[in-house]
Amino acid sequence: MKGTQDMPPRRRLAKAGMANGWSDHTVEERQETGLQKTIIEEMDRSFQAVILRPSAADAEWSSIDLPHDWRLGMTPSPDHQHPEDEAKVWQGFFPTGVTYYHKLLSLDRGPLGQRTSITFDGIAGFSDVWFNGFWVGEMASSYSPLTVDVTEILRAGDEGPNVVLVEVLNESPDEAKAGLVTVVKDPETGQEIACTDADSRVSVFSCGMVALATEVQISNPKLWQLGKGGLYTPEAHVVDAQGALLDVISTHFGVRTISWAKDGILGNGQWTKIVGANLHRDRSVFGVALPDRVIEQKLELCAELGVNAIRSAHHAPTQKLVDHAERMGMLLLLENRQLSTASSSLEQLRSLGDGPGILTRMVKEIKSLGPDRDTIFGGVMALDDKSYYSITDVVGMHYRSFFGVLDVAVGYVQDKPHVLDEESLYASVRGVYQYDKERAHAGSFSYLGEVMMDTPEPASNAALMPPDFNITGSIALDLTTAYTHPKVSGTFVWTALDYIGEPTLPKDYYWLLRSLFRRDEPLVHAFPHWTWPGREGESIPFRPYSNCDEVEFLVDDVVLAHERVNTGLVMIPDGIKYAPGKLVATFTAQKPARLMVDTDRSVLSVSSGDSIDVAFLRIAVTDEQGNLIPNAANHVKVAVKGEGYLRGTHNGDPSTDNYTCCETFQAFNGFIGAYFASDSSPGVMTVSVASDGLVGVEVDISVSTEDAWHLVHVAKDEAKNIII
Structure with missing residues (x-):
């Protein structure tokens, strides 16, 4: 079939209405069931999904919750399917392919003149929708809603259940989205x-x-x-x-009111620096299919860090992200990834409006849609090409401080404000200090370009750039320069949060950022931990990040060093000789003895068809005194009873490919993160965690019909080993 302006020609589901009853009931199904419940209707969750095209004997359908990202069940691999017209990449992206979503709906016909429609807030990938065997719509944008009117083909009452079928095609491995990633609604209006x-x-x-x-x-x-x-x-x-x-x-x-200043912005006449952060669309165990509460949680974590501006990096934002950011008082740099003037692309830009938080947009066509907002390019090209940057209102720059050329870069285009829209690119893994090449774990002591300049190999997610780039050696120097430069209005760090798999556990890098972003809050974060059995007498590399003037080092109250802070970092060249005891506020942990849990929410709202409320629990392996066991790898079992269910678990280990919802999960460097969702009835959800040989714990979370207040997650400094 010939494609539309929104998409190239592609195959469709053959003979809608005859493909194993997917897009409608077959005659045999209706005769066999007598309009009774079918196997599909018996599934307990809202939608069912199947991966790839069916065989003659049909395919296995699995029960799922919306929103849903189908690729999280796959294994990342460099041997994925790849479009012929795209450059081959070696990284282990998730596989591409086709998935179908199937749902049966029982609906009543409204009064004369009333219309019935179905709205999909977001379908990630190229999509086609059938209703009762009729093709009713398509969408090429992953960020625009799709509404289909089904009034004329609606089956009401005894006519039998209605059949909704959605085909989702994803062909690009580097676009991390696939599936019904937002809610589905059936509004009725006169x-x-x-x-x-x-x-x-x-x-x-x-x-x-x-x-x-x-x-x-x-x-x-x-x-x-x-x-x-x-x-x-x-x-x-x-x-x-x-x-x-x-x-x-x-x-x-x-x-x-808002206006640009040479070294910041004026908001309502008050000067401030843009303290920005990049956010990918995906999150932890959810992929890109984020419940509303998880979108809000991402912004809360950024606010706690000290961020006042968000760039929707490599994706157009959802309306929920815009709404939450503006409610919280955050500026937005909105990115457009669809290089098209197709109707769906323009509608996406119109739908975001001109809210107070929208600072810039990523130019003649876009300006016609919103002339009151400035435009910006992601500056990955040479800044000495002034004609390129004369097109936009703001000069956007990628990694100029990272490459050590920021002073030169701001001199090329001097009559416009400058924003470092992507800066620093520092890879590190929580609880890892030296580069682990075999597992591709970058450490907090790693040289800034050590991992990224490694050679390509399946075991290493590295090699992002050629070795002749002039990368600065110190992440602390890089960030301090970027966020304090007198000719830069603002900087957006790459990134505020890790994406798939990382369950919201701050690493050493977090505290460097916080010391820069919250300068009115004295901060000292020393690392690594102080639990090194078998290394007594050895010199342990030791560094603190701090925004104070000086830092003093003590071991069991004996002063070992007194150092001035330079660009946020203090280095002890010879390290500190290890002996069990107290180093500053860092304790030596004893034997693993118990599990400890804290949660960002003690009360959830009941979940409904278009709103899922979730809580995040952080599970720690500690000794009797509550000190973290920094190398713990215990297997922890999570169980829930009452008005809720486990939504997903992960430990932050980037070399783990398991993103499924597991009741038993292995701790990584002492921690596991778990998400729990409320059911549709009020009551209490009881979460219990247990591990062989350790004292377990239970946590009660209330589920209420009232709107639950959201508690901002307070970051805790794990390097101090103090959990309680």
């Missing part, structure tokens, strides 16, 4: 409505359309502020001819 605002009433009749605009003057407005937010929420009430309420549509906006 055709004859009356629409009012504060000053007028307008009637809209069947098949009609009207645009209604109004102006509101706000005297002495409450200003939207960085770090605080402050939004107004206008509502539009949709009523029928008798005045009965049919729908309420709300949006939000903020009132603020």
